[in-house]
Amino acid sequence: MLTVYASMPPLRPVRKAPAAHPEPWTPSGLPPPPDRLAAALGSEAVLVSWSGGTRAKLEPSGCVPGMAGGLVRRGALLTRSPAARSLHLECGGWSAGAADYQLVKLQAYLEALAAAGIAAVGLGQAEAALGGSVLGPLVSAGPPVVCCNVVGFLPSVAVERSGQQFVITSVVAAGVAGATDPVQAVARLATPEGSTLIIMADLDPAGLASLAAGVPSSAVVIARTDESGATQPAGPCRILPSSGSGAVQYWWALGADAYATEAIADIVPDHPAIRSRIAAANRLLGTLDFAMDAPTAPPPGTAFVGDAACRSCHAQEFAVHAASRHALPKARFSGTPTANDPECLTCHTTGLGAIGGFSRRGQSEHGLNRIGCESCHGPGAAHVSARIAGDAVHAKLPRITLAQCSTCHDAERNRQFDVHAAWNAIAHGPNR
Numbered sequence: 001m002l003t004v005y006a007s008m009p010p011l012r013p014v015r016k017a018p019a020a021h022p023e024p025w026t027p028s029g030l031p032p033p034p035d036r037l038a039a040a041l042g043s044e045a046v047l048v049s050w051s052g053g054t055r056a057k058l059e060p061s062g063c064v065p066g067m068a069g070g071l072v073r074r075g076a077l078l079t080r081s082p083a084a085r086s087l088h089l090e091c092g093g094w095s096a097g098a099a100d101y102q103l104v105k106l107q108a109y110l111e112a113l114a115a116a117g118i119a120a121v122g123l124g125q126a127e128a129a130l131g132g133s134v135l136g137p138l139v140s141a142g143p144p145v146v147c148c149n150v151v152g153f154l155p156s157v158a159v160e161r162s163g164q165q166f167v168i169t170s171v172v173a174a175g176v177a178g179a180t181d182p183v184q185a186v187a188r189l190a191t192p193e194g195s196t197l198i199i200m201a202d203l204d205p206a207g208l209a210s211l212a213a214g215v216p217s218s219a220v221v222i223a224r225t226d227e228s229g230a231t232q233p234a235g236p237c238r239i240l241p242s243s244g245s246g247a248v249q250y251w252w253a254l255g256a257d258a259y260a261t262e263a264i265a266d267i268v269p270d271h272p273a274i275r276s277r278i279a280a281a282n283r284l285l286g287t288l289d290f291a292m293d294a295p296t297a298p299p300p301g302t303a304f305v306g307d308a309a310c311r312s313c314h315a316q317e318f319a320v321h322a323a324s325r326h327a328l329p330k331a332r333f334s335g336t337p338t339a340n341d342p343e344c345l346t347c348h349t350t351g352l353g354a355i356g357g358f359s360r361r362g363q364s365e366h367g368l369n370r371i372g373c374e375s376c377h378g379p380g381a382a383h384v385s386a387r388i389a390g391d392a393v394h395a396k397l398p399r400i401t402l403a404q405c406s407t408c409h410d411a412e413r414n415r416q417f418d419v420h421a422a423w424n425a426i427a428h429g430p431n432r
Contacts, residue, residue: 054246092124122170122200292353
């Protein structure tokens with residue numbers, strides 16, 4: 001399916017910010033900056049900022065208020081620092097996966113990074129695994145994607161801020177997608193005298209230690225490492241952390257002994273140009289057909305049958321489910337921007353992308369347009385057939401555990417979710 005998107009038509013152009021927000025847009029209502037950032041904003045130092053592990057989140061995950069993160073908010077935070085002395089970066093971990101719909105969303109994300117003022121994008125191991133043939137058509141409209149030890153990407157990019165020259169690159173572990181030795185790859189880069197080399201690294205601790213010991217003392221490495229608030233010594237260079245799922249923004253004044261972190265909270269206003277990009281992407285998701293819209297035949301007995309097949313034998317259990325929020329139909333958010341987003345529908349419908357399951361192209365019979373019985377218990381065709389045949393042994397379904405709830409109810413989607421309270425509210429049958 002990936003090759004389909006090598007010739008995918010570009011998303012609709014990003015609309016310019018509304019007239020009420022002349023360029024450059026200056027948002028109101030931003031939270032006060034962290035103390036370390038506030039001090040840096042009052043100086044003349046170049047400000048380096050970054051986020052990592054974003055998984056192409058244009059806006060926060062989840063269906064509840066209070067969730068942190070999202071490029072639409074992060075873009076607003078970045079406007080606080082003067083563009084002439086700000087160097088905004090995107091570290092590895094910005095790919096959510098290789099599914100066809102994920103690539104469409106990824107293209108929108110990369111284009112929105114340009115609207116946010118990101119100067120360069122580093123490659124992580126997940127992106128390296130996708131390869132240049134898949135990413136190439138998607139990244140052309142965004143900021144430069146750099147990696148010096150994977151073929152098919154720019155080795156580095158040079159930028160200037162406040163008279164200071166920077167060379168920016170990234171590295172991944174040797175062997176990932178044919179990646180060469182990171183230290184040797186960095187050594188081959190042309191780094192003009194007096195410039196600062198910034199390396200975004202997706203490496204394990206041993207690989208990071210090797211990199212830190214083998215690069216120039218003036219280099220700055222941004223990597224997944226300990227977050228103590230201070231830049232970490234590892235060899236002669238500085239080590240700065242990058243973690244989280246795009247819910248944290250990092251700031252560092254060039255040469256400072258400490259960095260600042262800032263939660264991308266829900267009180268941060270939306271960046272209008274990025275909000276327009278999201279709207280265009282959501283419209284496109286509703287018009288394109290994906291692999292899940294034409295599922296292939298499953299193995300015998302694994303098809304979905306819908307809630308109606310459960311009700312006749314499990315009336316009491318069905319009544320408990322019908323009174324729960326799980327039974328609320330998808331129609332409650334029809335017309336919203338995410339109504340056709342497969343990432344949302346995976347949890348809010350039953351059997352998306354499977355034979356007999358919910359279809360984005362209008363199928364809603366048998367209660368599949370909601371979180372039905374088979375969302376948790378699994379496809380029911382084999383169970384129903386065995387019950388009709390009087391085969392009690394093969395009619396049994398696997399027992400549900402609390403761990404299954406985290407498939408949808410994880411911290412990324414709802415940090416306040418109390419799994420035990422929710423379990424007691426929905427428990428029925430042998431699980432009660």
